[in-house]
Amino acid sequence: MKQHFFGKIFVLLLLLGACKSLQEKGNDQFLSGEYQYAINTYGQILEEDPDNIEANQVIAESYRLSNRIEESVPYYEKLVEEEPSFEAYYRLGLGYKAQQEYEKANEAFKLSEDYTSDQEYIAEARRQTKAIELAEGISDYWENYELVNFQELNTAGADYAPITSEDYFYFTSGRQASGIYAADGSPYTKLFRARSDGLRVDVNGIQALPEFRNEEGLNQAAIAISPDGNTIIYARGNSLSPKDLPETALFASYFRGAGFTQPIWMEVNEDEFWWNSTPAFSPDGEILYFASNRPGGYGGIDLYKATKLANGDFGNAVNLGPNINTPGNEMFPRPAPDGKFFFASDGQPGYGKLDLFVAEVNDEGEQIITNLGPSFNSKMDDFAISFTEYPKQGFISSDREGGAGNDDIYYFEDKTPKPKIVNVLLNVFTKQRVAGEPDAVLEQARVVLYDAQNQQMDGNFSNSTGRVRFTLAPDENYTIIASKSGYFSKSVPYTTNGKTPDPSTLIQEVTNVTLDTTIVLDQLILDKSIVLENIYYDLDKADIRPDAALELDKLVQILKDNPTIRIELSSHADARATDAYNDDLTQRRAQSAVDYIVSQGIDADRLVAKGYGKRQLIIENAQTEEEHQVNRRTEFKVIQIDQ
Incomplete structure (x- = not known):
């Protein structure tokens, strides 16, 4: 990832020994943040004196400070051999970690503890070993996502931090460079756009940002555009001019009638010596997220949010806290419409350098941080996620192996097979x-x-x-x-x-x-009797048996399906007992059936219980038990239909 996302950190060097003029030149270059030039200069010293401690130290620090710590390993190895210290071992561990040499990294972090009594330093070394342990269990956050290098778009230089807005694709690129950024020797970057539809970008129509002119001789990068399209915020810095601002800062341009205004320094920067970059708007445009190295944070670079003020500017910046921010670097925030928060970090448990993470709240109300896993992250820098169709497709940036140049833009799609x-x-x-x-x-x-x-x-x-x-x-x-x-x-x-x-x-x-x-x-005919089959009672009893209840449930359903009818439920006996006995028994049985139906939720006013005894025999002079059973029956008939 490009160095201008890291601040100018100056280290006091004690430069002694031979090659005085080269050392003075290299020292000036290093203290000016011209790390690539310092590497070249001190490299000449190492050609003559490979064990020169000062040269190894400057080159190691130059690689580290220009975000190429994986290339610093041989120089830190020389330092721990000649002049071991906590800083040398700790930074050697970071270099091994960036190379995914985890066993060597753990050993270096452990050895670093022997050279300090500072408990904060010891805790940080142990945090690194714990992060390596946690990284071993990382799995894909999304399954079946495919990441592809956008070869038609990328150049041999840097191309990164894409976003889409109103059918346009915006990104940062080193194409059409106007000078060399001395920190890492790469071309200065500008802002570009092209027409787009989802992942389809008109790569033949790429043009420099037309809203306002890209400035020459400095880096312009990491653009953010408000949801309404009326505000553009981006990072600007690393100018060659001594009269320019000393550090990377956020600038804003506003749409005013006929066009966008010239970009202006934002008050949310607060101090010109603080590094501020990688802006992003909340989905409603009311919050600005950004990265900063301002005092009071938890590490090198932290993520902050600022609320929109009455005048349309942003202020009252608040640190996002220690759950997201670490002693390392966090940047490239990307809030999602469902409340999830995506960002890049080299301090959370990951593969070595910047990885992509998501913060989300679980069912218990806790904010959980999850590495997006090997489909998105590599041992190099992976950052600046954005979506064209959340969360199914979008873009990230990476300087992983196999790319077209320095930082490349990759697109991703959910390739989960469509269900049959x-x-x-x-x-x-x-x-x-x-x-x-x-x-x-x-x-x-x-x-x-x-x-x-x-x-x-x-x-x-x-x-x-x-x-x-x-x-x-x-x-x-x-x-x-x-x-x-x-x-x-x-x-x-x-x-x-x-x-x-x-x-x-x-x-x-x-x-x-x-x-x-x-x-x-069935036809609904008034006063037509319908026999309920299989309604049986125990001898001389009127209790509803379980088998009878199952049959009565069918009548309950009929009454529920036909809420406008009122019925008479009748019970009949055979001819083998007295009239008085049969009348009483059938009345009790009919009432027992009605009571059961009412217990199932049917209004009692819709039901009339009637025992007919043996006065309505179907088979006169029944002789067999089967014939008696035909006479011993339960019926219902509709006696009223409400309109």
């Missing part, structure tokens, strides 16, 4: 029961489909063949209600569980399964 779709096409046939004849087609019956939550999903009238067709989902429960004037309405449960093939066995993207079911409606 199974549609259940249910044919519901409505029929009417005709005594002594096969069930006949019932046209123009109203058929309504309800889901498991009793929400209506569909409904229609049966056609000339008595059919209504619904589309259902696999492994779901439904209720179907059929009704027609002059007929008892009927509701029936229906399930698709176990009636469709396993999607994993399917080849086609869409499979239609056709099923049939039939609902038979």
Whole structure:
């Protein structure tokens, strides 16, 4: 990742020995933040004197301070061999960690503790070893995501920090450079844009940012655009001019009528000697997130947020706290619309340098930090995530091996295989029961489909063949209600569980399964008796037996399906006892049945209990037990229909 995201950190050097003029030149370059030049100068000294401590120290620090700590390893190795110290061993451990030489890194961190009594230093060394241990268990945050180098866009220089806004793709690039950034020897960067649609970018139409002119001889990077498109904020710094600002700062440009204003230094920077960069807006545009090395933080660079003020500027910056921020560096914030917060860090447990992380609140209200895993992160810098369709696709930046140049832009997509779709096409046939004849087609019956939550999903009238067709989902429960004037309405449960093939066995993207079911409606005729089958009582008793309750539940459902009817429920005896006995027994049995139905939620006013004794025999002079059973029956009839 480009050095201008790290502040100018000056180290006091004691330069002694030969090659006085080269050392003075290299020292000036180092103290000016021209780390690449210092590396070149002190490299000449090492060619003549490989064991020169000062040269090894300056080159090691120059690589570290220009974010190339993996290249500092041989120089720190020389330092710990000749002049061991906590700083040398600790930074050697960081170098090994960046190379994913975790065993060597742990050894270096452990040895660093022998050269200090400062408990904060010791705690930091142990935190690094703990981070390496935690990194061993990192898995992919999102499965089946594919990361691809955007080869058509990337150049041999730096290309990074892309965002999209209003059908445009904005990014930082070293193309069309106007000078060399002396800290790492790379070209200065500018802001560019091209038309885009999702991940599709018009790479042939890339142009320098037209809203305002890119300045020459400095770095302009990490653009953020407000959700309404009226505010542009970006980082600007590392100028060659001694009259310019001494440190990287945030600048803002505002849309005013005919165009954007010239960028101005933002008050949220607070101090010109503080490093501020990598801005991002909240989804509603009311909060500005950014990275800063201002005093009072938890490490080198921390993440902050500032709220929008009445004048449209941002202020009252607040540190995001020690759960996100570490003694390392955190930057490139990216708040998501669902409340998740993405960022880059080299201090959280990761693979060595900057990794991408997400902070989210779990069910217990705790903020959990998760590494996005090997699909997104490498041993090099991985940073600046943005989304074109959250969270399915977007961009990141990385200087991992195999890229086109320094930092490259990569796009990612969710490649999870689309689930095989199974549609259940249910044919519901409505029929009417005709005594002594096969069930006949019932046209123009109203058929309504309800889901498991009793929400209506569909409904229609049966056609000339008595059919209504619904589309259902696999492994779901439904209720179907059929009704027609002059007929008892009927509701029936229906399930698709176990009636469709396993999607994993399917080849086609869409499979239609056709099923049939039939609902038979009975005519609703006033005072017509309907026998309830299988309603049995123990001898000389009126208690409702469990088997009788199951049959009465069917009548309960009829009453629920037909809320406008009132019925008489009657009990009949055979002719083998006295009239008085049979009248009393059948009345008690009828009342017992009514009481059970009321207990199931039916209004008692809709029910009349009537015991007819043996006065309505179906078979006169019954002789066999079967004939007596026909006479010993329970019936109901509709006695009233409310309109």
